Amino acid sequence: MKRNLEQCVEEMLIEHYEKYYRLAYSYVHNEMDAQDIVQEGAYKAILKCNTLKHEQMADTWIYRIMINEAIDFIRKNKRDTSFTEVDKVYEEQYGEVELRSLIDLLGEPDKSILILRFFEGRKLDQIAAIVGISLPNVKNRLYRTLDKLRISIEDWEVME
Numbered sequence: 001m002k003r004n005l006e007q008c009v010e011e012m013l014i015e016h017y018e019k020y021y022r023l024a025y026s027y028v029h030n031e032m033d034a035q036d037i038v039q040e041g042a043y044k045a046i047l048k049c050n051t052l053k054h055e056q057m058a059d060t061w062i063y064r065i066m067i068n069e070a071i072d073f074i075r076k077n078k079r080d081t082s083f084t085e086v087d088k089v090y091e092e093q094y095g096e097v098e099l100r101s102l103i104d105l106l107g108e109p110d111k112s113i114l115i116l117r118f119f120e121g122r123k124l125d126q127i128a129a130i131v132g133i134s135l136p137n138v139k140n141r142l143y144r145t146l147d148k149l150r151i152s153i154e155d156w157e158v159m160e
Helices: 002-015 017-028 031-047 055-076 083-092 099-104 110-119 124-131 135-159
Strands: none
Touching: 002 017, 002 031, 002 055, 017 031, 017 055, 017 110, 031 055, 055 124, 099 110, 099 135, 110 124, 110 135, 124 135
16 A cells, blocks of 8 residues: 555656646745755655555645645745835835735735635635635635735835
């Protein structure tokens, strides 16, 4: 059984490398860092594949590992970003609100929910499984976060 799970995980990692890379990149916005995250995530997935209970959940399980790796990477390499620094970024972009920058300011799991839904095209039930919270909670967080983003964008537009 272990060998089958290991093969399944390895095949999944190879087959879906691009989407795992895209997910990591959406967190760190740096090619090398995203590659490091996927490499470390792949290593951990293969190492821990014996903890996977159902083969059909491999993709969701690997997504969770990749998100955790990205969050750990950010935590370990966190730069102190103040709102003054964020304001400078917006000024350099001539006052244009960049949605990605606003998403980067979100906490977890809201950031993961938005990335999985809008950048990865995942369905809400898949997001619930990946993030490990109930479907109603995912829906609630998604709509609440979208509302916060809308208000943030409106506030930035007023400031222009």
